[in-house]
Amino acid sequence: MTDKSLEILPDKSSLIERSLQLVLKKMVTAIEQKGQCTIALSGGSTPKPLYEALASQDLPWNQIHIFWGDERYVPASHPDSNEGMARQAWLNQVPIPAANIHAMITNEADPAIAAQKTEQHLQEFFKVSPGVFPALDIILLGMGADGHTASLFPHTEALQVCDRLITVGNKDGQPRLTFTISLINQAHCVLFVVAGADKQPALAQVFADQGDALTYPSRFIKPQGELIWLLDFAAGEILAG
Secondary structure, eight states: OOEEEEEEESSHHHHHHHHHHHHHHHHHHHHHHHSOEEEEEOOSSTTHHHHHHHTTSOOOGGGEEEEESEEESSOTTSTTOHHHHHHHHTGGGSOOOGGGBOOOOOOSSSHHHHHHHHHHHHHHHHTOOTTOOOOOSEEEEOOOTTSOBTTBOTTOGGGGOOSOSEEEEEETTEEEEEEOHHHHTTOSEEEEEEOOGGGHHHHHHHSSSSOOTTTSGGGGOOOSSEEEEEEEHHHHHHHHO
């Protein structure tokens, strides 16, 4: 049974401040309990100020390992790269060891090969056999106005992949790499950070008692650990009543 909670914050700055509090708390707990913290980052504009805030923290960087929940199939130097954004906003500003940054592979001619190699890296890092899903400490997620999360878009093949850690997502014919639903749902904590009034219709569907997860893929996210939704009021007003 997923431990699910919802918080609606007054504005975007409050949303980021609360996100920072929770991420720091989860990081410290993981490091205290097992000597390291594994966190998967999300892309998009919403988490960028969170990453900028994390860059000013005094943390044991050698005990923190960074992953990405999804990635556009572009080089890290490309303006659309989730890795590139996180590096500029956060990772390039702190003394984290290069070996602790686990970027998705995006330089293979075939994205399916890149997905396999990225999956193999995860298996080696977490020391798990093929078919076993490791549990990351924190997975940060956003949600699009269409209800997608990571690169799990409505009615795409990626939603059907349940036996892999990494698969190829598809956005308007453009390939992306993404964590699978099965990998996300193994996490100790999944933290959605969502802002903007354009998210209200999808949120109403995601939080409805009955709904179509193939149309609103964020409904699929039901981790074995905690599920925390943080919304600014513009996004969450529809759920505030």
